[in-house]
Amino acid sequence: MSETSATSDAPAAEAGFLRDGRELQRRMVEEYYTRLASAGGEKRPVAYAFVGGNLTEILRSFGYEVVFPEIVALNCAIKHKSLDNILHAESMGYGLDVCGYVKNDIGLQDQGGTTPFGRIPRPDLLVCSFSGCYVYVKWWEALSELYGAPMVTYDVPYLRSATPWKEDIDYLVAQLWEFIHDLEKRTGRTFDLAELKRVLAESRRAEEGWVRYLESGKRRPSPIEAYFEAIFYMFPINVLRGTREAADFYDIVNAEVDQRTKDGVGPVPEEKVRLVVEGVPPYTNYRTFWDFFRKWGAVSVAATYPKVGGLFDRGFLHDPARPLESIAEYSLGAYVNQSWPLRRKLIESYVKDYQADAVLIHGIKSCRSFTAGQGDLRDWLTHDLGIPTLYIESDHEDPRYFAPAQIKNRMDAFFESLEHRRAVGPARAGVPA
Amino acid sequence: MTPVAAGMDIGSTTAKCILLRGSEVVGKSLNPVGVDIVRDAERAFELALADAHLERADVGFVTGTGYGRYKVQFGQLAVTEISCHAKGANFLFPKTHLVVDIGGQDTKAIKVGDLGEVVDFAMNDKCAAGTGRFLEVCANALGFDIGDIGPLSLQARHPVKVSSTCTVFAESEVTSLVSRGKERNDILAGLHGSIVNRSLSLMQRVGIEAEVTFTGGVSRNEGMVRAMESRLGQRVNVSPLSQYIGAIGAALMGQERLEAAAQ
Numbered sequence: 001m002s003e004t005s006a007t008s009d010a011p012a013a014e015a016g017f018l019r020d021g022r023e024l025q026r027r028m029v030e031e032y033y034t035r036l037a038s039a040g041g042e043k044r045p046v047a048y049a050f051v052g053g054n055l056t057e058i059l060r061s062f063g064y065e066v067v068f069p070e071i072v073a074l075n076c077a078i079k080h081k082s083l084d085n086i087l088h089a090e091s092m093g094y095g096l097d098v099c100g101y102v103k104n105d106i107g108l109q110d111q112g113g114t115t116p117f118g119r120i121p122r123p124d125l126l127v128c129s130f131s132g133c134y135v136y137v138k139w140w141e142a143l144s145e146l147y148g149a150p151m152v153t154y155d156v157p158y159l160r161s162a163t164p165w166k167e168d169i170d171y172l173v174a175q176l177w178e179f180i181h182d183l184e185k186r187t188g189r190t191f192d193l194a195e196l197k198r199v200l201a202e203s204r205r206a207e208e209g210w211v212r213y214l215e216s217g218k219r220r221p222s223p224i225e226a227y228f229e230a231i232f233y234m235f236p237i238n239v240l241r242g243t244r245e246a247a248d249f250y251d252i253v254n255a256e257v258d259q260r261t262k263d264g265v266g267p268v269p270e271e272k273v274r275l276v277v278e279g280v281p282p283y284t285n286y287r288t289f290w291d292f293f294r295k296w297g298a299v300s301v302a303a304t305y306p307k308v309g310g311l312f313d314r315g316f317l318h319d320p321a322r323p324l325e326s327i328a329e330y331s332l333g334a335y336v337n338q339s340w341p342l343r344r345k346l347i348e349s350y351v352k353d354y355q356a357d358a359v360l361i362h363g364i365k366s367c368r369s370f371t372a373g374q375g376d377l378r379d380w381l382t383h384d385l386g387i388p389t390l391y392i393e394s395d396h397e398d399p400r401y402f403a404p405a406q407i408k409n410r411m412d413a414f415f416e417s418l419e420h421r422r423a424v425g426p427a428r429a430g431v432p433a
Numbered sequence: 434m435t436p437v438a439a440g441m442d443i444g445s446t447t448a449k450c451i452l453l454r455g456s457e458v459v460g461k462s463l464n465p466v467g468v469d470i471v472r473d474a475e476r477a478f479e480l481a482l483a484d485a486h487l488e489r490a491d492v493g494f495v496t497g498t499g500y501g502r503y504k505v506q507f508g509q510l511a512v513t514e515i516s517c518h519a520k521g522a523n524f525l526f527p528k529t530h531l532v533v534d535i536g537g538q539d540t541k542a543i544k545v546g547d548l549g550e551v552v553d554f555a556m557n558d559k560c561a562a563g564t565g566r567f568l569e570v571c572a573n574a575l576g577f578d579i580g581d582i583g584p585l586s587l588q589a590r591h592p593v594k595v596s597s598t599c600t601v602f603a604e605s606e607v608t609s610l611v612s613r614g615k616e617r618n619d620i621l622a623g624l625h626g627s628i629v630n631r632s633l634s635l636m637q638r639v640g641i642e643a644e645v646t647f648t649g650g651v652s653r654n655e656g657m658v659r660a661m662e663s664r665l666g667q668r669v670n671v672s673p674l675s676q677y678i679g680a681i682g683a684a685l686m687g688q689e690r691l692e693a694a695a696q
Binding site: 420 | 500512513514515516539550551552553554556638640
């Protein structure tokens with residue numbers, strides 16, 4: 001069929017604009033999992049942590065290797081290994097409705113923790129940063145039972161005002177001191193404030209580099225893909241934060257992005273649609289999903305998902321001068337920990353600041369914490385603000401929920417309507433300007 | 434002579450072809466879709482050409498739509514059926530601003546602009562609950578032909594309340610109602626009502642409009658039309674060509690291309 005690329009169902013060419021940063025990130029992932037394989041025990045104890053509101057800097061200052069089972073799970077998903085683990089967990093009695101992260105992890109651990117990218121060590125400590133997700137505690141309890149590993153909970157209140165309350169920060173700082181004293185007892189080490197500040201300074205440097213990368217999506221055309229590309233670059237900020245390597249990584253990425261701008265290179269040959277994307281990506285069909293965007297010249301210029309590890313671009317940065325207070329603020333500010341009114345305002349501001357044409361919401365069956373409220377979000381953006389918005393649903397871990405024909409159909413129809421809107425102008429297209 | 438534009442709507446259950454010259458439908462066809470979609474599309478085209486007494490060379494542009502739109506190998510353009518239903522409904526009912534399309538495997542509510550463009554849409558999720566396939570399974574379970582269930586549902590005296598629209602469990606749902614002594618017509622009315630409720634929530638997502646047009650294969654079912662009108666509290670447009678509206682929209686898209694090329 002001779003037709004425009006937008007309506008062809010042939011797969012788009014692999015994104016050729018990813019170069020040094022992607023290569024380096026790949027190496028960092030490999031090195032991280034290689035290092036993990038030999039971790040564990042008294043010398044290099046292993047702590048499991050969640051991404052949102054995590055306490056990696058404190059753990060690092062006590063010599064812990066930090067494992068993030070959510071990230072292990074999404075690494076399994078992108079390598080098409082999550083379904084085996086999920087099915088194993090279901091055979092253990094975990095129901096269809098249980099979070100895919102949990103089932104991937106439990107299924108993986110019950111089969112010995114071996115993945116295509118390395119063996120995941122057993123935990124010596126389970127740190128539950130209860131930030132934004134109410135399933136976390138039960139997940140950690142299951143692992144605690146499985147391994148007999150101790151579990152500590154860091155209880156982060158939900159954030160309902162743009163500026164965190166002093167009472168919440170005091171509550172969290174008190175917990176952090178308790179946590180530090182607990183780690184002193186466990187490791188036999190004395191808390192080293194200078195070491196924590198040093199780690200936090202590296203975190204800060206990485207966070208500033210990461211923000212600079214994300215904000216380059218404001219350029220027209222955007223030199224970055226703030227959803228599909230940023231997913232790769234979330235690894236250093238979430239997993240290796242507090243190390244010099246993570247901070248250096250963003251210097252290299254930003255140099256590459258600046259060069260792209262000079263060379264006129266971007267995620268698509270011609271940027272036709274600028275999108276803000278909300279929601280967790282379908283890792284099991286990551287490339288297929290990206291193709292659905294690229295065919296229409298659609299680029300994510302901003303996205304909420306890369307902020308699950310911390311809302312650094314809105315000022316929730318670590319600060320060595322205020323070590324524990326800034327960790328508390330960071331934990332409160334994690335994206336999913338924010339109330340829906342705050343999340344809505346954030347998305348609205350992204351549309352404005354990044355000059356986006358539309359919003360695409362990808363809901364996932366697994367996670368009600370992230371997804372509940374996305375239907376209302378769509379209605380609010382469409383009807384109250386007049387921002388064209390598409391809501392589609394699948395899952396981040398479970399490929400059984402990804403229906404390519406239906407998702408593609410909805411996306412094609414959405415992009416067709418945007419194309420028409422652009423051709424005739426919003427007023428004639430019958431939608432609020 | 435004005436060139437003919439063909440619209441091919443290759444859905445999950447049937448392939449429809451419309452041949453349009455100006456605003457006149459000069460030929461049409463409808464045939465079932467099997468495993469060989471390329472051949473089914475070809476067949477639909479041939480049948481429509483025969484209906485119009487035309488040759489392939491008389492057709493200036495072919496547009497494919499529906500899930501099988503990429504299987505129209507002789508076409509020049511592929512457009513989603515969402516855009517095509519909006520366009521086709523606007524062509525037949527220029528004042529309509531809401532289209533509800535219930536096909537073999539999905540349900541869509543489409544908000545339509547003045548020019549027949551999509552302003553917003555909502556669809557059922559990936560399961561086929563509450564679609565044409567659901568009615569088909571229910572009809573079989575009750576021993577009726579699919580074409581008869583609409584009028585029979587209108588003869589119900591005490592419609593039963595059916596909340597499930599799951600196609601997989603439809604048979605056991607129906608069997609359970611029969612075993613509880615419910616009349617078949619009453620069960621049918623309940624089934625029709627449950628589909629309407631499901632599609633109504635989609636319509637509400639995009640906003641109910643003063644003029645609603647009902648399209649897709651299920652719109653041929655009189656019982657469904659009445660149930661929808663009753664639930665909405667207003668008349669709905671149903672064209673004798675309602676099953677072809679996607680194909681008409683596709684043909685119109687092709688016509689626009691032909692006109693643009695002629696200028």
